[in-house]
Amino acid sequence: xxxxxxxxxxNKARKDVAERLKDIDVVIEMLDAxxxxxxxxxxxxxxxxxxxxLMILNKQDLADPAITQQWLDWYNAKKDxxxxxxxxxxxxxxxxxxxxxxxxxxxxxxxxxxxxxLICGIxxxxxxxxxxxxxxxxxxxxxxxxxxxxxxxxxxxADDVELFDTPxxxxxxxxxxxxGYNLAASGAVGRNAMDEEEVALELIKYLLIHYRxxxxxxxxxxxxxxxxxxxxxxxxxxxxxxxxxxSGGKINIQKAAEIVLTDFRDGQTGRIxxxxxxxxxxxxxxxxxxxxxxxxxxxxxxxxKDGRKKQGGR
Ligand code: G4P
Numbered sequence: 001x002x003x004x005x006x007x008x009x010x011n012k013a014r015k016d017v018a019e020r021l022k023d024i025d026v027v028i029e030m031l032d033a034x035x036x037x038x039x040x041x042x043x044x045x046x047x048x049x050x051x052x053x054l055m056i057l058n059k060q061d062l063a064d065p066a067i068t069q070q071w072l073d074w075y076n077a078k079k080d081x082x083x084x085x086x087x088x089x090x091x092x093x094x095x096x097x098x099x100x101x102x103x104x105x106x107x108x109x110x111x112x113x114x115x116x117x118l119i120c121g122i123x124x125x126x127x128x129x130x131x132x133x134x135x136x137x138x139x140x141x142x143x144x145x146x147x148x149x150x151x152x153x154x155x156x157x158a159d160d161v162e163l164f165d166t167p168x169x170x171x172x173x174x175x176x177x178x179x180g181y182n183l184a185a186s187g188a189v190g191r192n193a194m195d196e197e198e199v200a201l202e203l204i205k206y207l208l209i210h211y212r213x214x215x216x217x218x219x220x221x222x223x224x225x226x227x228x229x230x231x232x233x234x235x236x237x238x239x240x241x242x243x244x245x246x247s248g249g250k251i252n253i254q255k256a257a258e259i260v261l262t263d264f265r266d267g268q269t270g271r272i273x274x275x276x277x278x279x280x281x282x283x284x285x286x287x288x289x290x291x292x293x294x295x296x297x298x299x300x301x302x303x304x305k306d307g308r309k310k311q312g313g314r
């Protein structure tokens with residue numbers, strides 16, 4: 001599925017982040033706990049290479065707790081990286097953030113060497129909610145602080161800890177196909193940039209494998225009867241159950257798809273995570289292989305074109 005989610009002004013956001021990164025000690029990336037790897041920005045990973053990183057797996061209230069633990073272990077095993085689970089119900093998020101950042105950059109801190117932290121995350125991941133809950137009235141108004149650009153916010157988390165928030169920076173191409181579907185299912189992608197039926201079918205396909213009981217429970221279907229049922233048929237059953245029926249008795253598939261997506265996003269289907277670390281490794285490997293094949297095909301086409309030109313020129 002091709003998702004158009006990289007608007008033109010992103011190059012400006014990329015430049016702003018690159019500029020800000022120069023004097024940043026710790027990079028916080030907010031991930032969606034239901035799709036940690038799909039919601040991680042590969043461009044940020046490259047730009048922030050070598051900097052300590054804190055991954056916040058946010059919306060953990062919506063994710064499968066056992067799988068969240070798997071992802072926390074996966075990130076915590078990486079060098080210079082810490083991961084914490086979080087959700088909007090957290091009472092004192094700033095305390096946990098500051099403690100983790102201090103551990104990641106033990107040489108910073110104190111008024112002489114304030115700890116500077118950057119926070120990034122895809123749209124809808126819950127960044128504003130977190131920042132609002134931490135900031136009270138301590139947000140530096142944009143543009144009125146030396147060294148803080150117009151688009152940035154600076155939040156004072158402690159006397160010697162500053163958090164910078166720059167406008168969202170997306171990445172140009174979603175390489176892992178499953179990652180694209182998961183981003184779309186989570187609500188991170190605008191409605192116009194995706195085909196809801198296709199996204200709902202991919203979601204159902206995954207739920208039938210890992211969360212069949214939850215799916216059946218939500219739509220009062222028989223879990224055993226769903227065994228071996230293809231995604232499209234399950235979508236029809238859901239549509240029928242929910243009264244998404246057109247005149248003549250045909251199932252309104254678009255409506256059924258919207259129901260499935262909305263229920264998943266609101267956590268009505270249950271606590272669900274759309275990817276496991278082991279799965280992600282396989283998807284990523286396949287995506288790299290596919291990209292290599294496509295690059296080789298492109299190269300072959302170019303050579304053929306060149307050859308034809310040369311022949312024509314003789
Ligand atoms: P953003 O700045 O990263 O774009 O995201 P924002 O904070 O605006 O949050 C996006 C949506 O996610 C909001 O819901 C917000 O309430 C919800 N949200 C944020 N953090 C959490 C969390 O930890 N758990 C859950 N379950 N939801 C969270 P909304 O429906 O768009 O708006 P609202 O009416 O709920 O405010």
